[in-house]
Amino acid sequence: xxxxxxxxxxxRSDRKAFLQFERDHYQGDPNWVPPLWGERKKLVGFKHHxxxxxxxxxxxxLRRDGKPIGRILAIVNHGHNxxxxxxxxxxxxxxxxxxxxxxxxxxxxxxxxLAEQGMTDxxxxxxxxxxxxxxxxxxxxxxPPTFLMTYNKDYYGDLIQQCGFEKVxxxxxxxxxxxxMEDLDPKLMFxxxxxxxxxxxxxxxxxxxxxxxxxxxxLEIYNLSLQQTWGYVPMSEGEIDEQSAGLKHLIVPELTSIxxxxxxxxxxxxGLLDYNQIIKKIDGRxxxxxxxxxxxxxxxxxxxxxxxxxxxxxxQKWGLGLVTLARILPDAVTYGIQVGEFSWVLESNSxxxxxxxxxxxxxxxxxxxxxxxx
Numbered sequence: 092x093x094x095x096x097x098x099x100x101x102x103r104s105d106r107k108a109f110l111q112f113e114r115d116h117y118q119g120d121p122n123w124v125p126p127l128w129g130e131r132k133k134l135v136g137f138k139h140h141x142x143x144x145x146x147x148x149x150x151x152x153l154r155r156d157g158k159p160i161g162r163i164l165a166i167v168n169h170g171h172n173x174x175x176x177x178x179x180x181x182x183x184x185x186x187x188x189x190x191x192x193x194x195x196x197x198x199x200x201x202x203x204x205l206a207e208q209g210m211t212d213x214x215x216x217x218x219x220x221x222x223x224x225x226x227x228x229x230x231x232x233x234x235p236p237t238f239l240m241t242y243n244k245d246y247y248g249d250l251i252q253q254c255g256f257e258k259v260x261x262x263x264x265x266x267x268x269x270x271x272m273e274d275l276d277p278k279l280m281f282x283x284x285x286x287x288x289x290x291x292x293x294x295x296x297x298x299x300x301x302x303x304x305x306x307x308x309x310l311e312i313y314n315l316s317l318q319q320t321w322g323y324v325p326m327s328e329g330e331i332d333e334q335s336a337g338l339k340h341l342i343v344p345e346l347t348s349i350x351x352x353x354x355x356x357x358x359x360x361x362g363l364l365d366y367n368q369i370i371k372k373i374d375g376r377x378x379x380x381x382x383x384x385x386x387x388x389x390x391x392x393x394x395x396x397x398x399x400x401x402x403x404x405x406x407q408k409w410g411l412g413l414v415t416l417a418r419i420l421p422d423a424v425t426y427g428i429q430v431g432e433f434s435w436v437l438e439s440n441s442x443x444x445x446x447x448x449x450x451x452x453x454x455x456x457x458x459x460x461x462x463x464x465x
Contacts, residue, residue: 097200100150106137112159122235124367125375141329145169161187165201166219167208171324180205182215194250202465226262226458237396237432238366256461264434265452282410294418297347306335309359316401345422348415360400360415364392393429
């Protein structure tokens with residue numbers, strides 16, 4: 092008779108098995124892209140990451156007859172609970188074989204640990220929060236994920252729902268071929284021209300000479316602009332520093348935009364190259380020579396993820412997001428970008444969704460976040 096057990100990850104060998112299970116689980120899947128393994132170790136709490144300066148986590152590994160068949164990370168985000176006045180736990184980095192008993196044991200073990208920490212509800216998947224990779228892919232399994240978007244087996248949604256979870260929010264991804272983006276709806280072009288004239292907006296790319304300062308300005312605008320967004324929690328100073336350091340080598344200045352009024356940054360947006368096209372070739376390993384290929388091959392990347400166009404709250408209703416985006420387009424064409432992906436956009440964000448859809452973009456993927464009481 093087989094024995095299935097779900098135990099906390101405590102040892103070095105456990106941590107190695109937790110990470111290795113993902114690789115083994117997706118072996119042969121043409122659409123899976125390995126993570127950057129060094130970054131993955133930080134985000135699951137195996138190495139220091141500033142997110143966990145104000146959060147707690149516990150990883151669990153599910154084994155059947157000694158063989159790993161699933162994993163999960165239970166997360167307590169103190170910042171979320173203070174801001175939203177909740178006692179909500181989270182789960183992330185969920186992977187499991189197609190077995191409802193196994194999935195239930197994984198999710199119930201994580202929920203029990205969260206209950207011990209005083210939590211009354213659980214939400215997920217988030218890896219490890221909305222500021223990072225999040226959501227379960229439920230539609231759009233026919234192509235690989237874009238950089239920093241999640242990918243999973245197509246049966247995961249059924250497993251999670253069978254464990255009593257219900258959808259709370261969907262996240263949409265849209266594709267727009269660059270020629271469509273160049274030929275924007277006349278109404279959108281009118282908004283761009285009027286907003287530029289009304290506020291005397293100056294848009295510029297990130298300045299290479301003050302790169303760190305500009306990246307930090309973007310992240311600060313990001314924090315301020317999303318205060319009313321569903322589920323949002325601002326990044327801490329430590330997280331901003333961590334993100335700034337990581338983005339320094341990935342951002343292409345021409346594919347960024349900072350909107351200024353009277354010299355003050357009020358909006359920022361950037362497209363991030365789809366580095367997954369390279370990461371798959373280097374198997375997610377930056378060392379010893381993967382980082383070199385990442386830098387050398389980035390001119391060959393023809394897909395851009397338009398991660399974020401953020402505007403300070405007092406300017407959000409005036410179309411400055413469109414103004415910020417419009418600055419990037421000519422440089423994206425020159426760079427050789429063929430497709431821009433807008434991701435992700437909250438299902439509840441009708442303004443952004445309407446603008447993107449009016450511009451001719453096509454919805455290609457849907458990621459889902461689930462809730463359940465403990």
